[in-house]
Amino acid sequence: MKKIGSFFCAICSAVALIGLFPPHALAQPEVSVEATVSETTIYTGERIQLSIRISGDFNNVSRPSLPNFQDGFRLLSNTPSTSRSYRYVNGQSSTSYTYSYQLIAQREGDHRIPPISVTIDGEEFTTDPIEVSIINRNESAKSQDEQQPDMFVQLEVSDNQPVTGQQIISDVVLYFQDGLEVNSYQPVPGWKAEGFWKEELNNRERPQANTTIINGVRYRKARLLQFALFPTKSGTLKVSPYKIIVSVRSTSRSRDDPFSSFFGGMGRNQQQIELESDPVTLDVQSLPSPEDDTYFGAVGSYNISREISTNKATEGESIEITTRVSGTGNIPLISKPEYELPEGLEVYEPQEASELNRGNRRISGTKTFTDVVIARSAGEYTVPEKEVAYFDPERDAYITQTLPALHFTVRPNPENIVQQDPRGSLPVSPVTGLASWTTLEEAPLVSYWWFWAGLFVPLCLLAIAYWQKSYFDRMTNDRAFARSQKASGTAADRLNQAVDLSEQGHIKQAYNMLQKAITGFIGDRLNLPEAGLSNEDYLQALKQNDIDAELVKNIRMLLDKCASISYAPEATHEYLKSHVGLAQSTLEKLKKVL
Structure with missing residues (x-):
């Protein structure tokens, strides 16, 4: 019994220890073998160092099997210098061995160091070949006369x-x-x-x-x-x-x-x-002509998806349809993929959001387009599936992906007023019985509504007149107050001017006016200087007033779009109108918090 109990405890302890570690901590690191040289362009007679680095989690490793270097290089010694390092990160151990050899360049020209094989735990690994150029020192000295x-x-x-x-x-x-x-x-x-x-x-x-x-x-x-x-x-x-x-x-x-x-x-x-x-x-080079209208301006390598916020809603509730474009390429420049929405939906201007990663020698990330729709009547709705395409320069072809169909149900709103009976009858019954007679008593004067109306109406009119005079005086003498009060009207006028300029074909001037509408509204509401501020100054002012970070993010996107229109592809009137609509909804939100 004692031995069985000890064995059972050992099993339980092992299981408990395994449960303490996350799955990624138990995974073994991948073994890698890499060959490098200290220089890829050298003179004849110079030395270079060839290093073979083995890293990962392993037990046994053989000395590298060197190839025949032919007449381009000469190996000084078959015995390498070695170094070893050990790492333990996040519960994962890794060992690194480095074997270094010295080679002498012998003959000018372009040479290749062949793949080098290493046996690790009984499995053979091979490095990639390395290209090295050897230059004749004497001829190089002659060319240096220039x-x-x-x-x-x-x-x-x-x-x-x-x-x-x-x-x-x-x-x-x-x-x-x-x-x-x-x-x-x-x-x-x-x-x-x-x-x-x-x-x-x-x-x-x-x-x-x-x-x-x-x-x-x-x-x-x-x-x-x-x-x-x-x-x-x-x-x-x-x-x-x-x-x-x-x-x-x-x-x-x-x-x-x-x-x-x-x-x-x-x-x-x-x-x-x-x-x-x-x-x-x-x-x-120009892009090849797409065969249909599925191309939406994306160039690179992408994954495109579409989803809906809910499959069940009530009349009057908003539903979000989100399209995400993730990958590597011209993410800042792509537009929303177009698709059809069913009848009976009230559609608002789409919202855009970008998350860019500028690391790893490339631009990658995700651009999100959100359509907000509201169903005004109950029923079953379906957004049909849609094929979209982007151009992949690596494959030199358009790649097509299918956005899935989206289905959702809209339930009647129980708070809506019940419609009247179509026959026009009222749901009441006559009251029958004996009549009761009462004697009317004379009511006091103060019980009549017109007495109080005659007393308070002149006072209210006097208060309104005083308020209007005070408001007029303040609008005349307090410039900051006047700017704040006129901010909404000024912004609306500028948005209308942007649309007019766009209809006349002046797209860049229209975006400039759109930018003035946004920054002017912020400046008027916060009493900022009317000139000399950058977009970042306006955004910083919003942050100092504790404006919601998501709202500031949308404003930054709009201002960046306006500022960069000079370097962007030619925009259209419809494209500008979408940004004007987004600016209107954004300004409405700002009015509530500024």
Whole structure:
């Protein structure tokens, strides 16, 4: 009995311990094998370091099986230098082994280091091949007779022949020769990238310098900034030059970390140098003509879904139909996919919300479109399924997805007044019986309503007249009060002007007037200066007045749309009217809280 009890306790303890850990903590980390070299462009006779890194959770690992390097490289020693590290994060252990070999470049040309195999716990893993360029030192020295700049900046794009709306990545890369120390850099404001919608990507890591050889001259290169560009039209477009100011000094220091003093202190030989990149020409291709009307302006890789807030509602209740577009591509520029709604619904202007991720060398995220509808009569309703399409540059084709049909039921509202009998009869019965006689008594004067009306009506009229005079005097003498009282009317006039300008074909001026309507209303209500404020100043003022964060978010979206219309694709009158409607509903909400 004692042994059985001990075994049972051990089983229970093991089960309890397993329950303490979440499923992801019990999952084993994936084993990975990666080969890297210290340089990808070198001179003949120079050494490079080949490193094979094995990471993950494993027990046994063999020494890498090196390939035949042929005549491009010579292996100095079959015995590698090794290093090992161990990590334990979130209940998950990971081990890392690194084997390093020294190679000497022997023959000029483009060479490939073949895949390297490693056996881990009895399973064979293989690395990817590595391309390395070897340059003849003597011929390179001859080419250096031509003067090469010590430092320059360059725009490097991921694709020189994109399609309209395709996301291309533009790196701002700094090149500098050995002996120069970079302390800091500062972009020159005003880079517009005409013809493109641009988004700056996150650049939180310190720049890392790598070696390269250009026209026989060895340079160190470091990516300083990164942007996502979206061409808004086809044809030959030029990415305008990018300017930065770099603080450098000349010094003799190690090549191992020329950026070790990045953002460091000023030296005696400190210089401020303004660098400007050359313009980059792109041949932007037109999108193929879609076969039907399913394309809604999205270019990239997306997942599109649609859902309804409830399947059962009561007459007069609002129902939200939400369409989400998630993925990677021109998310800031896409419009709402169009689909049919059943008859009998009161439809309000759709609302837009975006969540952008600017990391991982790309723009990704989700854009949400919300249609608010109200059913005025009971019954069964169906939003039919709809095919929508986006263009995928990787596949060079339109990809079609189907939005599912949505079904919902609207129940009668029990609070509605019951309709009268169609025959016109009243639901009452005559009262029969003996008549009772009463003697009327004379009532006092104060019991009559007209006595009190005659007493209080003149007082009320006098109070109203006094209030009107006070209001008129305050409107005349108190400018802040007058602006606040006229804010709604002024905003409505500007919205009407925006619609009129749009009907005349002046879309950009219309969006400018739409922006004035929003910022002017906020400024008038909060008594802000009438000029000289940015959109961010107005948003900050709303936050200081504890305005709902979701409402501030919608206002920010509207102001960003107005501010960026100069770089967006050509908008239509209907597109502007949707934003005017959204602005009207947003201003109505602001009236209640300001």
